[in-house]
Amino acid sequence: MPAPPLEIHDMTVAYHRKPVLWDIDLVAPEGQLIGIIGPNGAGKSTLIKAVLGLAPLASGQVRIYGLPYAQQRHLVGYVPQRETVDWDFPVTALDVVMMGTYGRLGWFRRPGAAERRLAQSCLEKVGMQGYAPRQIQQLSGGQQQRIFLARALAQDAHIYFMDEPFAGVDAATEQAIVTLLQSLRDGGKTVFVVHHELQSVRNYFDFVILLNLRLVAAGPTATTFTRQNLQQTYGGRLTILEEAAEAVRLGEPPR
Amino acid sequence: MxxxxxxxxxxxxxxxxxxxxxxxxxxxxxxxxxxxxxxxxxxxxxxxxxxxxxxxxxxxxxxxxxxxxxxxxxxxxxxxxxxxxxxxxxxxxxxxxxxxxxxxxxxxxxxxxxxxxxxxxxxxxxxxxxxxxxxxxxxxxxxxxxxxxxxxxxxxxxxxxxxxxxxxxxxxxxxxxxxxxxxxxxxxxxxxxxxxxxxxxxxxxxxxxxxxxxxxxxxxxxxxxxxPGAAARFWTDRLGRMLVVSGAIGAASGIGGTLISAGALESVLGYDPLAFGHNTRNLPTGPVIVLCGTALFLVSLLFAPRRGAIARLVRMLTVRRRIQHEHLLRSLYELSEPRLPRVLEVPLSQLIEDRSWTAAGVRRLLRWAGRAGLVERTATSAKLTTEGLALAERVVRRHRLWELFLISGADIAPDHVDRDADSIEHFLTPDLVRRLEAQLARTGRLPPAAVGAVPLSPHELAAHEAHRSNSPSAQEPTDG
The missing domain is CATH 1.10.3470.10 (ABC transporter involved in vitamin B12 uptake, BtuC)
Structure with a gap:
């Protein structure tokens, strides 16, 4: 059996000694649209960041198609949260999308006509072909999100990790993005999406990862997205884990 | 060398x-x-x-x-x-x-x-x-x-x-x-x-x-x-160009500062632009270079196209003037609305009262509208021309559709709507207006007959009120 697109073993992630994800074990299936679901502060973004090497692993390991991420970067596309960048930066929409090709280009090589064409076609895929020369501040929130999506498409990956791609976008853009994600999935790609709007989960995702500091459940939406699992994910705000994490952060051993 | x-x-x-x-x-x-x-x-x-x-x-x-x-x-x-x-x-x-x-x-x-x-x-x-x-x-x-x-x-x-x-x-x-x-x-x-x-x-x-x-x-x-970087940002939205402009501003500051502090400006230009006379020979170069940079920064801040302060001011004033123009057209339309399709001559006093304008302000607006061929003016009254009426209809339609949307979509009391609509309606694109209308019609907020026409105002209009209570102050045009 070929290696799965994502495999996580015993992963614990900690910021400043405070664990934010505990002991995650997970195997994700290929070619599916996968929702990462959980309340605020559940560690959804952290899960993605840990996989991409952006958050420090306190323990455990991550495998992308059987190998560490550092060797498989070219297979992975990433859409960070929209608020993480300064949109007043002096770049155009096309410039940003072209950044998706930088990884393949390697050191010193500049993007050329081929990269420009690819970026343009990615802009078309997200319905933003008319906006290529715009400075990115002049785009609406939904359009900015689509630019980020186009940049990930330009990475030409097999697996995509998207951090809240629906945050702050209008209903029409959300629908357009979902359609695009479905077409990626139908093309055999695996797409992970951080999401927190519960109503749409059944419609959007084939597979869900329910998260609240630890892995509550992971599996096909039909069997996993159940009332009981949701209660476990969302119920009881201050869980034992949270209290334990707080104790570790304060650094006071129990008496 | x-x-x-x-x-x-x-x-x-x-x-x-x-x-x-x-x-x-x-x-x-x-x-x-x-x-x-x-x-x-x-x-x-x-x-x-x-x-x-x-x-x-x-x-x-x-x-x-x-x-x-x-x-x-x-x-x-x-x-x-x-x-x-x-x-x-x-x-x-x-x-x-x-x-x-x-x-x-x-x-x-x-x-x-x-x-x-x-x-x-x-x-x-x-x-x-x-x-x-x-x-x-x-x-x-x-x-x-x-x-x-x-x-x-x-x-x-x-x-x-x-x-x-x-x-x-x-x-x-x-x-x-x-x-x-x-x-x-x-x-x-x-x-x-x-x-x-x-x-x-x-x-x-x-x-x-x-x-x-x-x-x-x-x-x-x-x-x-x-x-230099902060100044360059005013001139361009591309990183590469910004670096070039920034480098140029830095170099120009260096050259300018050196020339001024060396008193060489006079020998280069043939005269002393800053009228410092021979005192400039004693100016320290470093601070003068930085002050040259500051001067270029101020020039950028003020005069850069699009991002500069003056360009922004001009943009703001243009928008403000357009809003005033649209208000004038809407007032003229509403004051003559009860008699439409007949267009009434509206006395200036009524226009002034309708939007609490000053007399001078109304005259200035009317001068503009007269020049644009949108109204016919006499010394004491004004009347929409055919083109004026067409434009006014567009403006009023947009205003009322937006009002209707606010009432139905945003739960705002009808008597508060007028002011909210005023601030936004001027920025609605034709495409947005079309979609607004379609949505209002679909949800039954807009009678099918009103689609494509000017809908009735969702609230009482002072303009109409004046019409009903007073003896008709807006005069029917005498035929012929």
Whole structure:
């Protein structure tokens, strides 16, 4: 059996000694649209960041198609949260999308006509072909999100990790993005999406990862997205884990 | 090298320095790390002093051994710059460490480290001043206050080499710097060693700072890094162009400052534009260079197209005037609405009352509308022309559709709607108006008959009220 697109073993992630994800074990299936679901502060973004090497692993390991991420970067596309960048930066929409090709280009090589064409076609895929020369501040929130999506498409990956791609976008853009994600999935790609709007989960995702500091459940939406699992994910705000994490952060051993 | 006069030599040095400071400083400005330049410049001082002490110690012991002091000026220069470079980077490292491991925030950490390092530097330097054996104390003053006029041929060579190296580096790593500055998280996920890139950027910044110290001095060097980049941002929305503009502004500041302080402006231009007379010969070069940069920054801030203050003011006034024009058309329409399709002559007094305009304001608006062929005016009244009516219908339709939308979609009481609609309706595009109408019709808020026409106002209109209560003040046009 070929290696799965994502495999996580015993992963614990900690910021400043405070664990934010505990002991995650997970195997994700290929070619599916996968929702990462959980309340605020559940560690959804952290899960993605840990996989991409952006958050420090306190323990455990991550495998992308059987190998560490550092060797498989070219297979992975990433859409960070929209608020993480300064949109007043002096770049155009096309410039940003072209950044998706930088990884393949390697050191010193500049993007050329081929990269420009690819970026343009990615802009078309997200319905933003008319906006290529715009400075990115002049785009609406939904359009900015689509630019980020186009940049990930330009990475030409097999697996995509998207951090809240629906945050702050209008209903029409959300629908357009979902359609695009479905077409990626139908093309055999695996797409992970951080999401927190519960109503749409059944419609959007084939597979869900329910998260609240630890892995509550992971599996096909039909069997996993159940009332009981949701209660476990969302119920009881201050869980034992949270209290334990707080104790570790304060650094006071129990008496 | 061609024979250069002293002023030309200094000009070459300061313009190269300004150019490279502008380019590497742009990245600091874009990454909101502008204060790091300040930190680097101040933290360089203890390094300078330490290197000076070390050199002097060596020179003394060499003399004791009966040798000729081997420390040439070039060697001295390099050693002191190396010392400044090292403590500058140590300062940055300390700030990073404080931010990462304590609760102190970056701005506070920069303030603390900057002050502490500079304090150590000042203590060391005053100690040096009091040392009896110090062979050349004057050198240190140069680094604190800067002294471009004393620039030697070797200094200029050194600046040229550093400038060429830094500019080549930025050209080579342009793509890497771009993605890292814009989105460090994405850059790291893509596999770029962001820590190294950060260090390389910081090192170029430190190198340029340290090389610039003898020219403009510790305090003003930071300004040389920040001002050109901040000014360039006004002129363009592309990173590449911004770097070029920033470099040009830096170079121009260097040239301008040198010319002014050397009193050479008069001999170049044939007259003295600043009317300083011969006093300019005594102006220190470093501060004048920075002030030249500030002048260019102010010009950018005011006059840059699109992002400049004046362009923004003009845009704002244009919008405001258009809003006034649309209000006039709507008033004229509503005042004559009860008799439509007949267009009434509306007395000025009624127009004034309808929107609490001033008489002068209404006349000015009507003059515009008359010139545009939208109204026919008499001394005391105005009446929409056919084109005026068509335009007014569009304006009123847009206004009322938006009002209806606010009432149905946003749960706002009908009598509050008028004012809310006023602020936004003027910005609705035709496409948005069409979609608005379609949605209102679909949800039954708009009677099918009103689609494509001007809907009735969802609230009482003062204009209509006036019509009903008073004897008809708007007059029916007499036929013929």
């Amino acid at each position: 061609i024979a250069l006069s002293n002023t030309q030599l200094v000009m070459l040095g300061t313009s190269l320095l300004g150019c490279v400071a502008g380019v590497v400083g742009s990245f600091a400005v874009l990454r909101r790390r502008a204060l790091v330049g300040d930190l680097l410049a101040h933290a360089a001082l203890p390094g300078l002093c330490a290197a000076f002490l070390l050199l002097n110690y060596r020179a003394l012991s060499a003399r004791a051994l009966g040798e000729v002091a081997a420390a040439t000026s070039a060697w001295r220069f390099t050693a002191m710059l190396a010392g400044a470079f090292v403590t500058g980077l140590v300062g940055v490292a300390v700030v990073t460490f404080i931010c990462r491991w304590t609760r102190t925030k970056e701005d506070a950490a920069i303030g603390i480290v900057l002050g502490t390092f500079f304090g150590v530097g000042v203590v060391l330097s005053s100690w040096i001043q009091n040392m009896p054996a110090a062979s050349s104390k004057a050198g240190l003053q140069t680094y604190i206050y800067g002294q471009a006029a004393g620039m030697t041929r070797e200094d200029v060579w050194f600046i040229t080499i550093v400038a060429a190296a830094c500019l080549t580096l930025v050209a080579l790593l342009y793509k890497e710097f771009k993605v890292f500055s814009f989105d460090p998280g994405f850059a790291r996920a893509q596999g770029w060693p962001t820590l190294t890139l950060d260090l390389v950027m910081m090192a170029t910044l430190a190198l340029v700072t340290v090389v610039g110290l003898p020219t403009v001095g510790v305090v003003l060097m930071a300004a040389m890094l920040i001002i």
